[in-house]
Amino acid sequence: NxxxxxxxxxxxxxxNFSKLDLAGFHEKNIGLKARRFYGNSFNLSFGFVRRTNExxxxxxxxxxxxxxxxxxxxxxxxLLHLGMSNHWQFDNWSLAVNxxxxxxxxxxxxxxxxxxxxxxxxxxDDIRRAENVLTWYPNLATFTMSAGYMF
Numbered sequence: 001n002x003x004x005x006x007x008x009x010x011x012x013x014x015x016n017f018s019k020l021d022l023a024g025f026h027e028k029n030i031g032l033k034a035r036r037f038y039g040n041s042f043n044l045s046f047g048f049v050r051r052t053n054e055x056x057x058x059x060x061x062x063x064x065x066x067x068x069x070x071x072x073x074x075x076x077x078x079l080l081h082l083g084m085s086n087h088w089q090f091d092n093w094s095l096a097v098n099x100x101x102x103x104x105x106x107x108x109x110x111x112x113x114x115x116x117x118x119x120x121x122x123x124x125d126d127i128r129r130a131e132n133v134l135t136w137y138p139n140l141a142t143f144t145m146s147a148g149y150m151f
Contacts, residue, residue, distance in 0.1 A: 003035040003043075003087075026054045029103070029139075033081055045083040049103050052076045053134045057114075071117050073127075075134035077108030094148045101141040108135030 012026040033047030056072040085098040115127040 001037050003037070005033055005035070007031045007033055007049075022057070024054075024056050028052045029079075031079075031081055031103075033083075035085075035087065037087075041086040041088050043085055043087055045081065045085065045101075047081040049079040049081050050076065051079055051103070051108075051139075055131075055134065071114035072112060073110065073114045073131050073134065074112040075108060075110045075131060077135045078106045079103040079139070080106055089150070092150045094150055096146045096148075098141065098144045098146065101139075101144065103139040105136045105138060110135065 007030070009029040010027070012024065015023040029049050029051050031047055031049035033045050033049075035043040035045040037043045053075045054072060055074075081101070081103050083098055083101040085096055085101075087094055087096045110128075110131045113128065113131055115124040115131065118124045118127055
């Protein structure tokens with residue numbers, strides 16, 4: 001009736017033009033989750049997820065007064081996971097349809113701030129406010145499919 005698992009997800013978006021790296025966003029999630037099965041395949045899941053983010057911008061494109069190098073912001077957050085899904089197992093292989101998956105932030109911090117490289121105090125405050133968003137936004141997914149192998 002119970003299943004414990006480790007989940008890993010990595011995603012990223014990059015905005016480039018010619019040889020310019022204008023912006024990028026990378027997110028990684030690793031979680032420890034438990035599923036309680038009700039019936040044959042329907043289950044509810046809960047657990048803990050650690051999310052890390054890396055964001056970079058080209059300051060000359062965005063008009064922010066900083067040094068000449070692209071600056072990066074890194075943040076991490078701890079999240080509570082809740083979900084509802086169907087999982088089927090065939091020998092060691094599994095197939096899943098996750099109907100809803102919600103990760104709610106419990107806390108977090110910015111581990112590397114781009115504000116440290118800003119020249120103007122107003123820019124520093126704006127950058128810090130924007131960076132704080134990385135530590136508290138929730139993740140919501142509906143209807144995702146996954147396949148895996150169980151050891």
